[in-house]
Each structure stands twice: as C-alpha cells, then as structure tokens.
Amino acid sequence: MMKESNFYSDEFEQLLREKTEQYKMYPSEKVWKGIHGSLHTKRRWFISGMFLLVTGILYFAGRDLLFPSKTDLSKRTIAATHNPADATGGDDENTSQLIVTSGQHHTSSTAGRRSGQSSDDQSYKEINVGRIDPAVRQRDISEMLSQVVALPAEPPSIPLIADLRMPSPAVSTAEENTLAQPSGKPGTGNNTTAAVAIADRSTSFVSVPPASSTAMENSKDAADAPARLAKNTVSRNTLAETRSTADAVAGKGSVDSSRRAKGGSVVFTDEIADQQRINWLYDYAVYTLPAAAKRGRKYFQMYFSPTATYRSLSGGVLTNKSGTSIGSPKDYLEHGPALGFEVGSSYMYRVTRNLTIKAGLQFNYMRYSVRARGNMNQPSLDIKSPYGFSLDTAKMLDWQKEAYSNAKPPISLTNDIYQLSAPIGFELRIMGNERLQLNVGATIQPSYLLNTNVYYLTSDYSNYVKGPSQFRRWNLTGGVEAFLSYKLHNNLRLQAGPEFRYQLLSSFYNSYPIQENLKGYGFKIGIVKAIP
Amino acid sequence: MRHKNCLNYRATNSGDYMTEEAILQGCLKNSAAAQRELYNRYSPKMLAVCYRFAHNREDAEDMLQEGFIKVFSQMHTFQNKGAFEGWIRRIIVHTCINNLKKNKRFNESLDIVHANGVQIREESVPSIVQAKQIVECIRILPIGYRTVLNLYAIEGYSHKEIADMLDIEESTSRSQYTRAKQMLEDILIKKKILPKPREKQTWLFAIR
Numbered sequence: 001m002m003k004e005s006n007f008y009s010d011e012f013e014q015l016l017r018e019k020t021e022q023y024k025m026y027p028s029e030k031v032w033k034g035i036h037g038s039l040h041t042k043r044r045w046f047i048s049g050m051f052l053l054v055t056g057i058l059y060f061a062g063r064d065l066l067f068p069s070k071t072d073l074s075k076r077t078i079a080a081t082h083n084p085a086d087a088t089g090g091d092d093e094n095t096s097q098l099i100v101t102s103g104q105h106h107t108s109s110t111a112g113r114r115s116g117q118s119s120d121d122q123s124y125k126e127i128n129v130g131r132i133d134p135a136v137r138q139r140d141i142s143e144m145l146s147q148v149v150a151l152p153a154e155p156p157s158i159p160l161i162a163d164l165r166m167p168s169p170a171v172s173t174a175e176e177n178t179l180a181q182p183s184g185k186p187g188t189g190n191n192t193t194a195a196v197a198i199a200d201r202s203t204s205f206v207s208v209p210p211a212s213s214t215a216m217e218n219s220k221d222a223a224d225a226p227a228r229l230a231k232n233t234v235s236r237n238t239l240a241e242t243r244s245t246a247d248a249v250a251g252k253g254s255v256d257s258s259r260r261a262k263g264g265s266v267v268f269t270d271e272i273a274d275q276q277r278i279n280w281l282y283d284y285a286v287y288t289l290p291a292a293a294k295r296g297r298k299y300f301q302m303y304f305s306p307t308a309t310y311r312s313l314s315g316g317v318l319t320n321k322s323g324t325s326i327g328s329p330k331d332y333l334e335h336g337p338a339l340g341f342e343v344g345s346s347y348m349y350r351v352t353r354n355l356t357i358k359a360g361l362q363f364n365y366m367r368y369s370v371r372a373r374g375n376m377n378q379p380s381l382d383i384k385s386p387y388g389f390s391l392d393t394a395k396m397l398d399w400q401k402e403a404y405s406n407a408k409p410p411i412s413l414t415n416d417i418y419q420l421s422a423p424i425g426f427e428l429r430i431m432g433n434e435r436l437q438l439n440v441g442a443t444i445q446p447s448y449l450l451n452t453n454v455y456y457l458t459s460d461y462s463n464y465v466k467g468p469s470q471f472r473r474w475n476l477t478g479g480v481e482a483f484l485s486y487k488l489h490n491n492l493r494l495q496a497g498p499e500f501r502y503q504l505l506s507s508f509y510n511s512y513p514i515q516e517n518l519k520g521y522g523f524k525i526g527i528v529k530a531i532p
Numbered sequence: 533m534r535h536k537n538c539l540n541y542r543a544t545n546s547g548d549y550m551t552e553e554a555i556l557q558g559c560l561k562n563s564a565a566a567q568r569e570l571y572n573r574y575s576p577k578m579l580a581v582c583y584r585f586a587h588n589r590e591d592a593e594d595m596l597q598e599g600f601i602k603v604f605s606q607m608h609t610f611q612n613k614g615a616f617e618g619w620i621r622r623i624i625v626h627t628c629i630n631n632l633k634k635n636k637r638f639n640e641s642l643d644i645v646h647a648n649g650v651q652i653r654e655e656s657v658p659s660i661v662q663a664k665q666i667v668e669c670i671r672i673l674p675i676g677y678r679t680v681l682n683l684y685a686i687e688g689y690s691h692k693e694i695a696d697m698l699d700i701e702e703s704t705s706r707s708q709y710t711r712a713k714q715m716l717e718d719i720l721i722k723k724k725i726l727p728k729p730r731e732k733q734t735w736l737f738a739i740r
Contacts, residue, residue, distance in 0.1 A: 023663035024576035
C-alpha cells in the first residue's frame with residue numbers, strides 16, 4: 001500500500017527515517033536470557049524434574065532408612081500398657097470377653113509352645129521361658145527388654161489366685177469349645193458354661209494348662225496378639241474379681257470344679273507371682289516387641305557418585321590437501337574431564353553369604369571437554385558450526401580469529417550427556433566381618449540417552465556440530481567397583497569406594513567414522529537397607 | 533507498508549560467515565545458536581525501534597524481548613516473500629503497539645486532538661546532527677503524537693493502517709501526524725538541529 005503523498009517529496013520524513021535507521025542500541029544480556037529461557041523450556045523442565053526426583057529420593061531415603069520411625073512400637077507399647085478403655089474393664093460382658101481372649105491367647109501362645117509335652121506335666125512350675133519357644137532365646141528377650149522396652153511405670157497386676165492343681169480335662173475341653181473349635185472328642189463341653197470356661201482359663205493363665213497343637217494353630221493369628229496382650233494384662237487385674245463369680249458359676253456347673261467351689265485352696269506364693277511375671281514378660285516380648293533382628297536376603301541400595309568422564313577415540317583418517325594421510329582425528333584432539341555425577345538405586349538379593357546380585361535404575365550426568373589443536377596446517381580441525389556459522393558468536397569469533405592467525409585455539413567445548421541406565425550385576429564380599437567388609441562388584445548397564453549438549457566432528461572433520469543426530473539412543477556400559485561396607489545399624493550399611501564405567505559401544509552410530517567410548521571414574525557413596 | 537521496498541534491507545549478508553538462510557533454517561530447528569545469531573544481528577536495530585515507542589529503555593528492552601520471542605515462535609510463518617529484516621521489524625512494531633495499548637495513558641493521549649506543547653530549552657548542538665539526537669527529540673513528543681509519527685514517517689505505515697492498529701479514525705491519525713510533525717520541527721529548531729524558518733529552505737542542505 002502506497003502512501004497518499006509522495007514519500008520522497010517529504011524531505012523531513014526522509015531525514016527522520018535515515019537518521020533513525022542509523023541509530024542502534026545494544027540490549028543488555030538479560031534480554032537474551034529471557035528469550036532463551038522462554039524458547040528452551042524443555043531443558044529447564046528436565047533439570048527441574050531431575051532435581052525433584054533426586055530430592056524426593058533423598059528425602060524418602062533419609063526418612064525411611066536413616067531415621068526409621070518408632071511409632072509402631074510406641075503405639076503398641078501404649079496400647080498394651082495404657083489403654084484406658086481396656087483398663088477400665090467395663091461391664092461383665094466386656095470382662096468376660098477379655099478373659100476369654102486371655103484364655104485364647106494363652107492357648108495360642110503357651111499351649112502351642114508346649115505341645116508335645118505330657119498333659120500330666122502341666123504344672124506352672126515347669127514353665128520355662130527358655131524352653132517354651134526355641135525360636136526366641138531368653139537372652140534375646142532379656143536384651144530387648146533391657147534396651148528397647150519402656151516398661152510400664154507400674155508392674156503388671158498379678159493375679160493372686162491360682163490353683164495348684166490343674167483344671168480338669170473337662171475344663172480344657174470346654175475351653176476349646178468356647179473358642180469355637182469343633183472337637184470330635186466325646187462329651188466336649190456338653191454342659192459347660194462359658195463362665196466356667198472363663199474362670200478356668202483365667203486361672204490356667206497362671207497354671208498353664210496344655211492344649212493341643214491344633215488349638216494353637218486354629219487360634220487367631222498373631223496379628224491380634226498385641227491387642228490380646230493388652231486385654232490379657234487387664235484380665236489379670238480383673239482376675240481376682242471374676243474369680244469369685246467364676247467359682248460360683250463353677251459350683252453350679254457340672255464341671256469338675258466342685259473342689260474349688262467348696263473353697264478349694266488358694267495359694268499365695270512368691271513363686272506364683274514370679275511365674276506370672278515371666279508369663280507377662282514373655283507375652284510382652286513375643287507380641288509387643290519387634291522380632292529379633294534377622295539377617296534377610298533382600299536389600300535396597302541408594303547411591304550417589306561424583307564422576308569424571310573421559311573419552312577414547314578411534315577410527316577416522318585425516319588427510320591433508322594432497323590427500324595424504326596425516327593421522328587420526330584423535331591425534332589432533334585433546335580431551336579433558338569435567339565433573340558430573342550419577343545417582344541411582346538398586347534392589348539387591350543375597351544369594352549366598354558373600355554373593356549378592358542386584359538390579360536398579362541410575363541417572364548419569366556425564367561431562368567432558370574437547371579442545372582441538374589450532375594449526376592451520378590441519379584445516380580439517382577448523383571449527384565451524386553445523387550451518388556454517390558459529391554456535392556461539394563470541395566464542396567462535398575468538399576461535400576463528402586465533403585460528404586464522406595460526407595461533408593455538410583457546411576454545412574449550414564442554415559436552416554434556418544425560419543418560420538413564422539400568423545396572424544389573426553382582427557384589428562379592430572379599431574379606432571382612434559382619435561390621436566391616438571389602439567388596440567388589442560389576443555391572444552391565446543398558447543405557448538410554450535422554451539428552452545431549454554435545455559438539456562432535458562432522459564426518460569430513462571440517463566442522464564441529466552440535467546436536468544428538470549422530471548419537472545412539474541405546475548403548476551399553478560396563479562398570480566395576482570396589483568398596484568398603486560398614487554396618488551402621490541392624491539393617492543399615494554404608495558403602496563407599498571407587499568405581500569405573502566404560503561405554504562398550506560407540507557414542508555414535510556405526511555410520512559415523514569416529515568411534516567414541518566414554519569412560520568415567522567416580523567415587524560411589526551409598527547406603528544399603530535390609531528389606532524385612 | 534508504504535515503503536517496504538524502499539528501505540534498504542539486506543536480504544543476505546554475504547560478507548558474514550553465516551548466511552541469512554542458514555540462520556532461518558537453524559531457527560526453524562530451534563537451534564539456540566542460530567537464534568542467538570539472529571538476535572545478535574538484528575537486536576540493535578530493533579531495540580532502537582522499541583526505544584522510539586517506549587517510555588524508557590527498560591520498557592524498550594521488555595518490548596524487544598517479547599518481540600523476539602514472537603519472531604522465533606512464528607518463524608515458520610515467514611514465507612521468504614519479503615525481506616527478513618522487514619518481517620522481523622513488523623513483528624517488533626506490532627509488539628510495541630500492543631504494549632502501548634495496554635497503557636491507559638496511551639489510549640487517552642490518542643483522543644487529545646490538541647496536545648499541549650512541550651517545553652524545550654534552546655541549546656546549541658554540534659553542527660553534525662547525530663541520529664541519537666533526532667531519536668531523543670522524537671521521544672520528547674507526547675506519546676500519541678510520537679506513535680503516529682513513528683508509524684507513519686519512519687515505519688512507513690499508511691494512515692489507514694495506523695487507524696486500524698491504534699483503533700482510531702483515519703482522520704485522527706492524519707491530524708495527529710500533522711501536529712506531531714509540526715511539534716517535532718519546533719523541537720528540532722529549538723534544539724538547533726534544524727535551522728530557523730527563514731533558513732528553512734536550505735536546512736536540508738545544512739544538515740547533510
């Protein structure tokens with residue numbers, strides 16, 4: 001669209017246009033940074049994502065591995081010792097339930113443990129914690145109680161009523177019947193009231209009547225044990241009260257409790273009290289405390305390693321203008337390491353005492369720098385950009401100026417590579433004890449190239465090109481390591497030691513004349529947590 | 533555009549080591565290096581354009597940044613039918629106008645037919661007229677005058693195009709320009725960049 005008036009006839013406008021065209025202003029660097037930041041958000045998101053990922057991993061690792069929560073144990077301890085609802089007891093029904101539970105618990109715990117013993121040998125005097133359950137050693141219990149358990153401020157109320165004589169077989173049968181365990185035995189609980197069962201089981205908590213192993217197996221699972229223990233404790237408090245009721249009921253019943261109804265002997269002895277304390281401690285140890293540490297086979301490992309990456313080049317032939325070979329590009333290129341890192345986690349499985357296999361996921365950030373010899377006699381090393389222009393104006397101008405003046409080029413290009421790999425390998429214990437060990441390990445790592453910021457030579461060695469177009473997406477890397485492993489905690493170990501990674505396949509596709517294999521040296525620091 | 537073919541835009545830069553075509557291709561591939569090269573090449577001129585429209589340098593840089601983001605993100609729409617620099621310039625100018633239109637004072641100023649005159653202190657200037665002084669004189673104008681003058685006299689838009697861009701009447705654009713031109717002449721005279729009226733016939737020869 002042309003202007004209404006003749007443009008050139010207006011000399012004033014022409015003057016303005018000419019002068020303003022001559023005027024230039026140079027923006028500050030922040031303008032370009034703003035533009036670049038708006039246009040290249042992928043990298044920013046990638047870095048942010050990786051930062052969040054690593055931060056999250058470290059957070060959860062720190063929370064779960066370094067500072068494991070003791071909430072569960074605390075809750076269980078509180079529930080077992082200070083549950084007001086249980087402590088108050090409540091009405092008779094509740095009390096009965098508590099006692100039944102107590103009996104059930106007793107049956108499931110003690111009777112089962114004593115399976116195989118003679119039914120005649122049921123005296124409380126024979127209760128021996130050390131012999132009750134071979135799986136739980138008395139020493140372990142004592143140790144746990146002394147080190148871990150915060151015992152209640154007040155000792156457990158000890159039922160002061162106990163029969164020195166064991167309940168009749170009818171009572172035991174009734175007990176089984178009450179626990180809803182069908183029995184084929186004749187006369188099982190025919191006329192037995194629940195109250196009788198309650199009373200006798202309450203008593204039997206002290207005197208430890210045996211029950212069949214089947215009863216134990218059919219009893220409720222151990223998951224309910226803490227609750228039962230809490231109720232059990234309360235039941236002991238209420239035992240004296242319920243005793244009279246139970247005896248009264250028993251007196252009316254058909255069970256063989258007439259002797260008690262007639263004022264059967266009630267014995268108060270220190271021995272009984274001690275025995276009941278043992279019972280209580282045993283229950284506490286078995287159902288409230290965590291199981292004794294047991295060496296598992298599964299482990300979870302997390303590690304971080306600062307690495308320095310180098311590269312080795314092979315292939316390619318440089319020629320001069322006359323076509324004569326003057327060597328390989330690697331003879332004219334200098335490389336320098338740069339600091340990167342790798343971070344990852346592994347799932348480990350101990351196959352034998354000394355051999356552990358593992359598989360995991362690892363993020364690699366590899367960096368190295370490239371310098372080319374500036375010799376104008378080697379025109380193939382004249383660095384240009386992929387489009388025939390410089391990648392970074394300022395740098396390239398400096399480079400070219402010096403290159404064209406036959407000076408040694410000062411330019412150093414830093415290459416960044418982001419990889420995700422899946423290390424699969426093993427660790428072998430060479431020497432050491434349970435606390436301090438020397439291990440070696442090896443992995444093979446399929447890796448996927450996430451991103452690059454890399455300069456590489458064009459196939460005619462005349463330019464440096466930036467971009468991932470010639471890079472393999474998938475590659476294979478081998479790694480070896482040696483490390484010291486120190487036991488920090490029952491389930492936690494600290495590892496530290498050197499490692500070496502070597503990229504088995506070239507960074508570039510086979511069509512590219514130069515083969516580049518990256519190699520990295522690092523110092524790996526990791527923690528290993530046993531998985532229960 | 534009135535004189536898009538009149539301005540001496542360089543389509544190619546054969547003297548440079550990087551061709552405009554290479555820049556264009558690189559930008560289409562979202563190459564940061566190509567984008568930087570394009571920016572280095574055109575940002576000085578474009579910042580000067582922004583500066584003539586903007587209130588201050590900071591605003592001008594904001595306009596430049598926004599404009600170049602549009603340039604790079606709309607690079608695929610460039611069809612090689614005109615000068616590359618002209619295409620960039622149009623985007624930058626439109627960005628400036630859009631920024632100005634967000635300013636309430638700018639919209640109000642366009643409605644003022646008789647703008648108050650600006651107080652210019654007479655001062656002597658070097659005999660060699662510098663481009664910077666012309667630009668600074670333009671920036672002295674009220675923003676409505678300045679915008680119309682920039683668009684018409686320097687950027688080459690017609691009054692109809694200006695009316696569409698600024699959402700005003702075409703007649704308003706004409707009258708604004710007439711007054712802007714008169715005011716700028718006065719300023720230039722007071723600044724002694726232009727000779728006084730009696731010497732007006734020969735001022736052009738004087739400053740050249």
